[in-house]
Amino acid sequence: MSKDLQDILYSEIPLTRAIGIEVKEYTGDSLTLCAPIENNLNHKCTAFGGSLYSVAVLSGWGLVYMLLRQHDSAGHIVIHESNTKFLRPVSSTIMAKCAFDSREQTDRFMRTYQRKGKARIQLQSHVYSDTDIGVMFTGSYVVHT
């Protein structure tokens, strides 16, 4: 399933190839994406903010995509609003991990989506600078049929 997600990112969002995004790990509760620093350098030889944002927003997007698939469901997933805090520069592989808050969160989200054909979910992604958190990203995603 992770391989499918990677294929979808590359075919449907071509810029992910330039960024070099790869699916690193999917556990059912979390999704980790990574990208090489070389493709994403800025003027300070650390990761460009737009690249960090892209990997973070897609970690949430991908996690919702996988959740829908697990429920034999599908839909249009769009980012509605986000807040991004850049805590420290990222100077090695970009690694973004998005995890659901709880089982209750996903159950509530899926119930609403199945009933109304539209639902919203707020997710946090962390982008790591080695073992420290480099970026804290909060995204509100809307899914509709």
Next chain:
Amino acid sequence: MSKDLQDILYSEIPLTRAIGIEVKEYTGDSLTLCAPIENNLNHKCTAFGGSLYSVAVLSGWGLVYMLLRQHDSAGHIVIHESNTKFLRPVSSTIMAKCAFDSREQTDRFMRTYQRKGKARIQLQSHVYSDTDIGVMFTGSYVVHT
């Protein structure tokens, strides 16, 4: 000066080439960047959120860069925090315009930077979907020597 900014974006942030960012207009008070939709499509054939973010964050970054140059100054400009509201899909050329709030804002910012060697400025960028606003971006940028 606009040509210099474009050269700097391409040489120092290579992903801007893949996005296809171009400096459209610099007035002294505002900077408009654009990028072709073709390079930045998502799964819905509208602009990918990471691309919209990149063009928006660089419109603010570039505006601060030009302000420093106008004052024969320089510094490291980094994004510290941002909030991004996606109001409607962008399905034609991505066009991001960032403008200073007022002359007082830039005067205060430059005074602080010249006195302390570090200053912060909050800027709004709008990304247009034809004539409507597609994305509202607020970025807090830190400049240091």
